[in-house]
Amino acid sequence: MGFEEARRRLVEYLRAAGFLRSERVARALLRVPRELFVPPEYRSLAYEDRPLPIGYGQTVSAPSVVARMTELLDPRPGERVLEVGTGSGYQAAVLAELVAPSDWPPEGWGHVWSIERIPGLAERARRNLEAAGYAGRVTVVVGDGSRGYPPAAPYDAIIVTAAAPQVPPPLVEQLKPGGRLVAPVGDRWAQRLVVLRKGPGGRVEVEEDIEVLFVPLVGEYGWEA
Numbered sequence: 001m002g003f004e005e006a007r008r009r010l011v012e013y014l015r016a017a018g019f020l021r022s023e024r025v026a027r028a029l030l031r032v033p034r035e036l037f038v039p040p041e042y043r044s045l046a047y048e049d050r051p052l053p054i055g056y057g058q059t060v061s062a063p064s065v066v067a068r069m070t071e072l073l074d075p076r077p078g079e080r081v082l083e084v085g086t087g088s089g090y091q092a093a094v095l096a097e098l099v100a101p102s103d104w105p106p107e108g109w110g111h112v113w114s115i116e117r118i119p120g121l122a123e124r125a126r127r128n129l130e131a132a133g134y135a136g137r138v139t140v141v142v143g144d145g146s147r148g149y150p151p152a153a154p155y156d157a158i159i160v161t162a163a164a165p166q167v168p169p170p171l172v173e174q175l176k177p178g179g180r181l182v183a184p185v186g187d188r189w190a191q192r193l194v195v196l197r198k199g200p201g202g203r204v205e206v207e208e209d210i211e212v213l214f215v216p217l218v219g220e221y222g223w224e225a
């Protein structure tokens with residue numbers, strides 16, 4: 001079976017299992033070649049619903065978790081999005097498909113900023129994104145994303161893809177009124193997805209979603225290395 005067919009079957013599975021409800025997110029997952037974001041030795045597993053090692057002790061999340069978090073974040077065309085924890089670049093590419101869809105004119109495109117603390121991973125993610133055609137829609141930067149990324153703030157949406165002990169306060173500050181934030185929050189061994197919405201007056205509402213297991217967010221507002 002080719003990668004395209006494997007991708008189509010994975011999306012069917014995610015729909016049937018209830019992880020995927022939105023047509024827009026399904027279309028984004030169908031467009032992003034996950035095989036280009038995993039190390040060559042794991043390519044044959046790219047369309048299994050499981051996390052995969054990407055080096056430096058880190059992982060790319062399972063497609064079901066990417067689907068759920070993306071649906072909760074609900075990025076719209078034209079929006080500015082920050083991802084904390086670039087890893088392989090796969091989630092950033094899925095976000096790019098939603099804020100800057102391939103079949104839209106570039107004038108209407110939004111943009112994704114993605115911040116990674118490990119320089120070697122950030123470099124690899126840049127190469128993956130370029131190979132998959134997302135270089136102009138995603139900017140990868142190196143730094144402690146628990147402090148956010150002030151140069152491109154404020155954001156319409158922020159996604160954290162590493163486990164945090166709390167929602168980092170700088171991320172809430174860097175969210176526009178009306179913005180959304182999705183993050184796994186808990187201890188090092190179990191977390192729950194948290195969805196935070198900032199109202200037009202700046203009031204914050206928080207809801208909890210499914211249980212997840214992420215590698216730790218390491219930084220000033222995360223865990224110690």
Ligand code: SAM
Binds near residue numbers: 084214
């Ligand atoms: N979203 C990624 C993908 O699509 O491949 C997977 C992210 S992986 C589960 C978590 C990533 O967060 C790791 O690459 C890790 O190095 C990074 N990370 C941990 N703490 C961080 C921090 N304070 N700032 C930026 N990146 C961080």
